[in-house]
Amino acid sequence: MRAAEKTGSKLQKLTELFAGKAYLLIIIQDNPDPDCIAAAVALRKLANSMANLQCSIACGGTVGRGENRALVKYLGLNLRNCGEIDYSKFDLLAMVDTQPGTGNNSLPTQLLPNIVVDHHPIRQLTRTVPFTDIRSGYGSTSTIFVEYLIEAGITPETPLATALLYGIRSDTQDLGREAARADIEAIQFLYPFANKRMLSIIQRGKVPRVYYQMLADALGNARVQGPAIITELGEIDNPDMIAEVADLLLRDDETTWTMCTGLWNDKLLISIRTSEENNVAEHVMKRMVFRKGTGGGHLTYAGGQVPLANTTKAERQKLERHIEEKFLKAIGADAATSARLVKA
Structure with a gap:
């Protein structure tokens, strides 16, 4: 079947x-990126325009990255916290740019959504x-919604068009990362x-001043191991x-793999x-x-999460070493050779 x-x-x-x-509830990633945010707003637009549905958008975490916070502010988006939602009040549940059981969203495990739209590989x-x-095969979930808007004859208002454009550009790194023809046409x-x-x-x-301390900690902890750089941010x-x-x-010119972890x-x-x-x-x-946890992604980037509830500090450190060893083994790097990225 052709895309159209x-x-x-x-x-x-x-x-x-x-x-x-x-009433429609749209569940997004706990820590949504621009593609996820834009896709949710596009689904809200479709639901409002096509069926006059009242929509809420919810996540279980925070919007932390400066660019993402700027996008949410521009859209005037009021994100609700999943922990405060009464799911029984909604006729429909939707998920965009995430799926049930991925571990990166806070939809209660006993609930199943009615709608899932995503560009990540399908889960069972x-x-x-x-x-x-x-x-x-698409570079972003926003691209799917652009096609929906066109098919529905809906011209996106400027804020939505800006968000969708930024979502596609962000997820495909300006069409340089896993972009399809559909992404180009959407832009x-x-x-x-x-x-x-x-x-x-x-x-x-804009970023808060603590951003630079986290960046300094990340660089201070960074270690070069063969073709990879690994670092930890801690809590x-x-x-x-x-x-x-x-x-x-x-961006390091001698590195082809990177890994960063954090406790949250x-x-x-x-x-x-x-x-x-x-x-x-x-x-x-x-x-x-x-x-141990869940994870997924694409050809060149991926994310994962491992539950830590009721673990001691020593157990957490052991788990981090285990994850690092698995990473190095998977990419064929020598775990024995290690050097600091920057001098103390």
Whole structure:
């Protein structure tokens, strides 16, 4: 089935699902990135326009990265906390840019969503959801929603167009990372409607002063191990920093793999990045957290989480060493050779 035909078919099914409903809850990642945020706002727009649904958007964590906070502020988005939601008040539950059982969202395990739209590989539990649109060949979930908007004849207002454009550019690193033709076409469609000045402001989102201390800690802890750089942030209150550090370290011209970890909300959070596409990051992450947690991602980037509730400090340190060893083994690096990235 061609993309346009698939989108038309999916939109029709979504319309049928909306019929007779009044309240929609959209669950996003605990620590949502721009693609996730934009996709949620686009689904809200579709639900409002097509069925006059009242929508709430909820996450179980925080928006920490400067760019992400700037985007949320620009959209005037009121994100609700999953822990304070009365799920019985909603007719429909949707998930965007995440799926049931991934570990990176806070949908209660006893609940199953009615709608899942995502660009990550489909998970087994997702196959039991009434409506799914999983396009792992796309560079972003926002692209799927751009196609929905076009098919529905809805012209996105400037804030939504700006958010979707930034979401696609962010997830594909300006179309340089795992972008598909659909992503390019979506950007071409959105560009005339977007606020270019606001895109620049969002990209240069302000950060709190503690950001620089976390960055200094990350660099101070960073170790070079063969083709990889590994670092730990310890206890943090800004989980987005983990992915940001992993991205930053990959800029080293002698490095092809990076890993950054941090402790947040009784979990060990992990981000890995690579410039190699023959050793899929998603597969490496799943080997790292096998039987201990959950993880997933794409060719060149992936994330994971391991529960830490009721563990001692020594047990946590042992787990971190285990994860590091699994990472180095998976990428074929020598665990015995280690050197500091920067001098103390």
